[in-house]
Amino acid sequence: MVQTLGDSTILVRFGSRLDENANRRAIGFAAALESEPVAGIVEIVPSLVSVLLRYEPLISRHQDIEGEIRLRLLGAQEERIGSIHQIGVRFGGDTGPDLEEVSGLLKLSAQEFVSLHNALPLRVLATGFAPGFVYCGFHHSALVLPRRDKVRALVPSGSVLFAAGQTAIAATDIPTGWHVIGHTDFSNFEPDAEPPTRLRAGDSITFEVA
Numbered sequence: 001m002v003q004t005l006g007d008s009t010i011l012v013r014f015g016s017r018l019d020e021n022a023n024r025r026a027i028g029f030a031a032a033l034e035s036e037p038v039a040g041i042v043e044i045v046p047s048l049v050s051v052l053l054r055y056e057p058l059i060s061r062h063q064d065i066e067g068e069i070r071l072r073l074l075g076a077q078e079e080r081i082g083s084i085h086q087i088g089v090r091f092g093g094d095t096g097p098d099l100e101e102v103s104g105l106l107k108l109s110a111q112e113f114v115s116l117h118n119a120l121p122l123r124v125l126a127t128g129f130a131p132g133f134v135y136c137g138f139h140h141s142a143l144v145l146p147r148r149d150k151v152r153a154l155v156p157s158g159s160v161l162f163a164a165g166q167t168a169i170a171a172t173d174i175p176t177g178w179h180v181i182g183h184t185d186f187s188n189f190e191p192d193a194e195p196p197t198r199l200r201a202g203d204s205i206t207f208e209v210a
Contacts (some may be wrong), residue, residue, distance in 0.1 A: 012087035088210030095183035132171025132189025
């Protein structure tokens with residue numbers, strides 16, 4: 001679905017809910033536009049199931065941009081082959097206060113949960129929400145819990161979060177309703193670097209015990 005947002009933005013949506021197919025299509029479409037740019041588009045922002053496109057309305061006409069986007073959507077969408085990252089996590093303890101509760105709700109020991117959590121690589125589904133924040137998925141259906149009922153006012157950067165069949169990494173201090181299961185020294189946000197983030201949608205991550 002192609003939607004117009006204001007006078008300089010187009011949203012291309014690949015699904016109404018988060019699933020594997022919609023996410024892969026959004027990532028692939030964004031990667032295709034980056035490798036073969038559409039004239040006039042100045043920013044490409046992939047999200048979980050959509051891609052936001054910003055263009056310069058004083059230079060490019062909306063109908064021309066939208067027409068080209070619709071033509072591109074008719075073609076095959078190749079999946080982006082991303083980089084592979086290994087990220088060490090200190091699970092539990094003071095920096096992972098929800099680990100015991102999470103494992104208990106899933107009827108697992110903490111050790112069993114960590115083993116299952118780390119068993120398979122996860123894809124980077126999207127980045128955003130806060131600088132460097134990264135969503136990774138999808139876990140097996142046996143590792144699915146909703147978010148917490150209460151939001152924590154602040155968790156520190158490096159917090160490893162778990163909810164809704166995903167693991168997330170906070171790159172800055174943020175409030176969150178996700179379960180906090182550990183902490184990593186890996187940083188996905190360096191404001192003075194170009195680009196400022198190391199992880200991109202479509203990359204693969206293997207979590208391991210630090």
